[in-house]
Amino acid sequence: MTDKALHVTASPHIRAADDTPTIMWSVVMSLAPVVGASIYFFGPSALLVILASCAGVLLVERFFGTSGGKSLFDGSAVITGVLLGLTLPPGFPLWMAFLGGAFGMAFGKLIFGGLGQNIFNPALLGRAFLQAAFPVAITTWTVPTENWLSLRGDNFAFPLMSPSLADGMTGATPLGLMKFEQISTEILPLFWGSTSGSVGETSTLFILLGGIYLAARNHLNWRIPASIFLTVAVMAGGIHFYDNSYPGPLFMLCSGGLMLGAVYMATDMVTSPVTNLGSWIFGFGIGFLVVVIRLWGGLPEGVMYSILLMNALVPFINRATQPRVFGTGTQRQEGAAS
Amino acid sequence: MSALLSFKSGVHPPDEKAITAGIASRRLPFPDELILPLSQHLGAPAKALVQIGDRLQRGDMLAEASGFISAPIHATAAGTVKDIALWPHPNGGSVEAVRIKVDPYSTQQTRPRMVPRWEDLEPSQISDAIREAGVVGLGGAAFPAFVKLNPPKDQKIEVLLINGCECEPYLTSDHRVMLERAEQVHTGIRILLKGLGITKAVVGIESNKPDAIEAMQKAAPTDLDVSIQPLQVKYPQGAEKMLIKAVTGKEVPSGALPSVVGAVVQNVATVAMISEVFETGLPLIERIVTVTGRGIKKPGNWVVPFGTKLRDLLDQCGGLTDDAEEVVFGGPMMGLAVGNLDVPILKGTGGVLVLSKDECKQQEVMPCIRCGRCLEACPIFLNPQKLGSLARVERYEEMVETHLNDCMLCGCCSYACPSNIPLSQLFAMSKNQLRKISS
Numbered sequence: 001m002t003d004k005a006l007h008v009t010a011s012p013h014i015r016a017a018d019d020t021p022t023i024m025w026s027v028v029m030s031l032a033p034v035v036g037a038s039i040y041f042f043g044p045s046a047l048l049v050i051l052a053s054c055a056g057v058l059l060v061e062r063f064f065g066t067s068g069g070k071s072l073f074d075g076s077a078v079i080t081g082v083l084l085g086l087t088l089p090p091g092f093p094l095w096m097a098f099l100g101g102a103f104g105m106a107f108g109k110l111i112f113g114g115l116g117q118n119i120f121n122p123a124l125l126g127r128a129f130l131q132a133a134f135p136v137a138i139t140t141w142t143v144p145t146e147n148w149l150s151l152r153g154d155n156f157a158f159p160l161m162s163p164s165l166a167d168g169m170t171g172a173t174p175l176g177l178m179k180f181e182q183i184s185t186e187i188l189p190l191f192w193g194s195t196s197g198s199v200g201e202t203s204t205l206f207i208l209l210g211g212i213y214l215a216a217r218n219h220l221n222w223r224i225p226a227s228i229f230l231t232v233a234v235m236a237g238g239i240h241f242y243d244n245s246y247p248g249p250l251f252m253l254c255s256g257g258l259m260l261g262a263v264y265m266a267t268d269m270v271t272s273p274v275t276n277l278g279s280w281i282f283g284f285g286i287g288f289l290v291v292v293i294r295l296w297g298g299l300p301e302g303v304m305y306s307i308l309l310m311n312a313l314v315p316f317i318n319r320a321t322q323p324r325v326f327g328t329g330t331q332r333q334e335g336a337a338s
Numbered sequence: 339m340s341a342l343l344s345f346k347s348g349v350h351p352p353d354e355k356a357i358t359a360g361i362a363s364r365r366l367p368f369p370d371e372l373i374l375p376l377s378q379h380l381g382a383p384a385k386a387l388v389q390i391g392d393r394l395q396r397g398d399m400l401a402e403a404s405g406f407i408s409a410p411i412h413a414t415a416a417g418t419v420k421d422i423a424l425w426p427h428p429n430g431g432s433v434e435a436v437r438i439k440v441d442p443y444s445t446q447q448t449r450p451r452m453v454p455r456w457e458d459l460e461p462s463q464i465s466d467a468i469r470e471a472g473v474v475g476l477g478g479a480a481f482p483a484f485v486k487l488n489p490p491k492d493q494k495i496e497v498l499l500i501n502g503c504e505c506e507p508y509l510t511s512d513h514r515v516m517l518e519r520a521e522q523v524h525t526g527i528r529i530l531l532k533g534l535g536i537t538k539a540v541v542g543i544e545s546n547k548p549d550a551i552e553a554m555q556k557a558a559p560t561d562l563d564v565s566i567q568p569l570q571v572k573y574p575q576g577a578e579k580m581l582i583k584a585v586t587g588k589e590v591p592s593g594a595l596p597s598v599v600g601a602v603v604q605n606v607a608t609v610a611m612i613s614e615v616f617e618t619g620l621p622l623i624e625r626i627v628t629v630t631g632r633g634i635k636k637p638g639n640w641v642v643p644f645g646t647k648l649r650d651l652l653d654q655c656g657g658l659t660d661d662a663e664e665v666v667f668g669g670p671m672m673g674l675a676v677g678n679l680d681v682p683i684l685k686g687t688g689g690v691l692v693l694s695k696d697e698c699k700q701q702e703v704m705p706c707i708r709c710g711r712c713l714e715a716c717p718i719f720l721n722p723q724k725l726g727s728l729a730r731v732e733r734y735e736e737m738v739e740t741h742l743n744d745c746m747l748c749g750c751c752s753y754a755c756p757s758n759i760p761l762s763q764l765f766a767m768s769k770n771q772l773r774k775i776s777s
Binding site: 004006007008009010011012013014015016018019020021022023074076114115116117221269270272273274275276322323324325326327328 | 349351430507579583589590591592593594658662663664665666668670671672673674675676677691693697698700701704705706707708709710713714716717718719720721723741744747749752753754755756757758760762763766
């Protein structure tokens with residue numbers, strides 16, 4: 001037998017099939033129905049907004065990323081771009097969406113050292129920036145109109161100029177109606193998605209389907225959305241039972257950005273706890289903050305700030321929920337932050 | 339499924355056992371030359387008793403144990419000592435080894451009994467006989483088997499656990515032992531129970547071997563408390579601590595031996611060989627070895643004399659395929675890759691795994707995305723993510739505070755990591771560094 005050059009590596013010699021790009025692209029794929037629904041409800045504007053934010057994210061990653069553009073193919077940047085786009089109003093000026101993506105990527109991710117190093121969800125950080133910079137544009141909601149092809153607002157507003165808000169039909173979101181006018185919205189349109197709101201946040205159905213798909217493939221930690229839903233449902237239910245001028249649990253779950261936030265934003269692996277117990281605590285905190293901000297805060301919606309706040313607490317949650325080492329009694333391991 | 343006993347965490351690699359599980363073991367022809375390294379076990383290397391030119395019979399002791407944790411080495415075929423010199427060892431280094439030119443005209447028949455009959459022996463004599471016969475754990479670690487029969491005096495042993503899990507993917511040698519030698523396994527259990535002075539034994543077998551479970555149940559004795567316990571299929575179910583947890587529900591305390599919780603664990607192949615040693619009167623000189631993987635032309639299970647060169651064994655199996663990439667002693671999770679086909683088969687070698695290019699593709703290491711899969715996989719509940727980041731900056735003392743010493747290098751974290759970070763490899767390296775620092 002003639003000898004051939006053999007590989008000599010340290011064990012283990014086999015690897016699980018799932019790798020990081022697979023997980024990231026699977027998240028992107030699971031968002032396809034959500035993107036499809038957003039185009040169905042809001043027309044070409046929806047797609048334009050998503051593409052603009054993706055462009056901002058990808059350009060920054062390409063030119064300022066640590067791996068000289070290689071990281072474009074791991075799928076993580078695309079997720080950030082699509083998710084940010086999905087949280088914006090359909091009539092949002094494209095240059096603002098682009099700027100939000102670029103900011104989120106640069107200050108939400110790259111400044112910390114790139115993939116795996118960031119503390120805050122980059123898409124939400126980009127949105128927080130837009131909320132602070134363009135408070136009017138980001139709260140101008142257009143309702144689905146008869147003409148599917150027409151733009152839903154002033155997408156092509158010139159950079160640094162205020163968009164003309166007169167174009168298109170605008171209307172408050174279900175949460176805005178509830179907060180400022182005490183008008184409740186039917187659950188069915190909320191579930192299906194035919195209400196006004198951000199591009200990809202209106203359809204509970206498609207977001208849930210994507211989440212179930214990811215959970216089944218173990219590409220997201222189901223404990224996080226489960227604990228958020230549970231907390232919101234129990235808290236909102238209790239308050240609604242006590243005083244029914246407050247919205248009921250189903251309305252709270254299906255309205256606003258809760259579904260998208262719970263399924264896709266809070267479950268970002270990098271910015272959520274590494275332990276399962278920590279994931280429950282993390283979800284509980286988000287759910288609690290969402291209810292508090294929505295019911296008693298100045299804003300109709302609080303999912304973004306809730307998640308960002310809890311993101312900041314993740315290192316502490318990790319530290320407090322380190323697993324108990326086998327054969328060491330009942331004591332949890334102390335002080336081992338991640 | 340939930341009724342099956344197990345431990346928490348762990349991973350589920352594809353078991354790949356169908357390649358060889360159905361192939362009955364066959365005896366490998368004696369090779370022309372045998373290489374018997376003096377270090378085939380955990381502990382001090384044996385001390386050579388022979389000189390160049392000595393003629394040896396099959397079973398003759400050629401090196402004696404040197405110290406308490408050590409084991410003698412015996413000639414595995416009749417022949418002449420050709421050389422005593424350094425020879426490549428599967429661990430990558432070179433070790434003093436006795437080279438024997440096998441006598442082609444010898445019948446290699448059995449000879450006058452060298453090991454006494456166990457029925458007449460006292461418990462301590464059983465332990466001595468097992469020691470003299472050079473029996474070590476055949477599960478992979480090759481820990482001298484008699485040591486476990488002598489637990490510290492203040493610890494009371496309650497149960498003998500027989501490890502028939504064979505949780506490493508691909509390997510089927512223990513499976514074949516249970517199918518083909520179930521009677522022997524039960525005789526071995528009887529001998530060990532006598533040696534330990536207890537009456538209770540449990541054989542743990544993963545449920546992916548229903549035929550082995552059935553064969554073992556059929557052969558079980560009626561006069562002893564020996565039960566066959568099917569276990570969930572999960573890696574590393576066959577790790578000592580995991581098996582004890584699954585069967586008894588007890589956790590072996592960090593840093594302690596199984597005897598602390600009243601258990602002694604022996605591998606099923608070891609038990610079968612203990613029985614064989616007392617039956618034939620020959621010391622431990624051969625074992626069943628699985629040769630498998632998609633990089634070998636004719637996979638199978640073979641009874642191989644120790645010291646057979648890997649090259650000779652692979653030749654018998656049709657040789658390597660064109661896309662063979664890596665040759666591993668042991669299973670894919672904890673096995674040792676070898677780069678030299680002249681290394682010999684040792685007492686602890688339960689399998690030779692030849693992986694094809696597709697089976698062990700090299701993957702790019704990416705940044706940690708904090709998915710937490712390593713924490714979920716670790717059977718000892720460590721935080722491999724934290725340990726890994728400490729290893730990369732060489733903060734070894736801090737790793738010890740983070741329970742590095744509890745890590746058994748099972749490889750679950752590396753297996754599960756989607757970013758292909760070589761976690762358990764880093765931990766093995768860190769342990770080596772710490773050993774260097776402390777010595």
